[in-house]
Amino acid sequence: MQIEAVRAIPFSIPYKKPLRFASGQVDVADHVLVQVVTSDGVVGNAEAPPRPYTYGETQASIVAVVRDLFAPAVTGLSVLDRELARARMVRTVGNPTAKAAVDMAMWDAWGKTVGQPVHRLLGGFTDGLQVSHMVGFDDPDVMAAEAARIRAEFGITSFKVKVGRRPIHDDVAVCRALREELGPDVELYLDGNRGWTSSESADALRRLADVGLSRVEELCPADDVLGRRWLVERCDVPFVADESVPTPADVTRELLAGSATAISLKTARTGFSDSLRIAYLAEGIGAEVVIGNQIDGQVGSACALAFGAALRSTSRYAAELSNFLDMADDLLTEPLRIERGRMAVRPGAGIGFEVDEDKLRHYRDDR
Structure with a gap:
């Protein structure tokens, strides 16, 4: 070894x-x-x-x-x-x-x-995860139509809505269009990628109070220390830290400072070893954890799936595992599958995938 x-x-x-x-x-x-x-x-x-x-x-x-x-x-x-x-x-x-x-x-x-499957070596809690899909910037009708297509084709009923544009009414219109198109039983949550100020974020949340958001993520920069804390105190849904928590120490800082109430855990950023640290830290302090996505391909998504399904705390909510659907191709011999809104843990030893050597030769940049 x-x-x-x-x-x-x-x-x-x-x-x-x-x-x-x-x-x-x-x-x-x-x-x-x-x-x-x-x-x-x-x-x-x-x-x-x-x-x-x-x-x-x-x-x-x-x-x-x-x-x-x-x-x-x-x-x-x-x-x-x-x-x-x-x-x-x-x-x-x-x-x-x-x-x-x-x-x-x-x-x-x-x-x-x-x-042995890595999923079992990490904890082996469950055999799969519900899937959430990210909807990127576009016009309201385009984003609503995409979400409707993803739901119809894959059974996904949880959507991350990218926001953070100015003026904020563009994103407010998108959220309303999505809710109208998808109905009340579909989960919608926001990811601002630090695009708004704290006051803009508060304004957007007031306008969207009747839309039924499940959580929000990184609406404003963590560097806006007082503004971020002010916003989180007034937010009536979980406020998720993502880019602001690349290490376990950052997770501790954001949670104890009152700058977040939940954590987006991304194996692409913290691997399995530090992801375990973060998951146990969050469990000990009483903060919820969601499995995020770094716009991973299928290799990265398989890693996130293996980790998310391994622990009870990381398997409670729909995981962001579907961004590879927007890619023209990928590297796996057997593609990942989403059925009825769920992705099953891959069988076999290791993380559960094999790289297609022909595809790797075709797409590699160092030839």
Whole structure:
């Protein structure tokens, strides 16, 4: 189980249409496949999605930091030496998705080595999750029609609505159109990606009081310390921290400061090892956790599924696992499936997927 090599393979897959939100726009999934290769010939896989406008990482920077710093740091360790690997990688500031991918690839290699699903190694609470789908910026009728199509085709009844535009009445109109189209039994919640001020956020929530939102996420920047706290105190639904909590320490700060009441946990950002820390921390302090999505491909979504279904606290709510539906293709030999609004945990050892080598050769950027 000794690590012999760590690979960082850049690949690019176009989206069927751009995904637009307050902090940026994504046209191509220019991600990195991270592989941990052991002395037994086992290959563990995970995906690192760069988000330069959120964490400062790019595809090139992820490849470089894995190749030049993290690979030398963990080569020679056992795949069981996750805490030692974490301690060595944490010496490098930032680079959350690169660190997370190395960590998850080590877990995948361990599961494959011992012939066990990572989902069970992490806790094995349930065999699948309800799925939530993200709806990006567009006109109200377009967003409502997309949500209706996703519900009809996949049975999904939970939707994250991207907001944060100015003027706010554009997003208010979208939410009303979605509620009118989908009816009262579908879950709607907002993600502002820090696009509004605290006062704009409060105004939007007043206007949407009758829409029936289940929660809101990152409506304003966490750096607006007093304004954010003021807003959270007045918010009558859970206020979820996402970009503002990339580490367990950040989770502690935001919750204890009254700047959030719930946490979006993203395995693309915290891997499995730090995600466990965050989940247990939130459980101990009494904060709810939802499984978020970093606009992952199917590799990353399979990782999020394995973790979310492993614990009771992370399996309570619909998980954001469907953004890959907007991609033109993916890397798996057997695609993920959503049936009746639910995604089942993949069978087999490790995280439960295999990379299609032909597709990887076709989409990789370092040929």
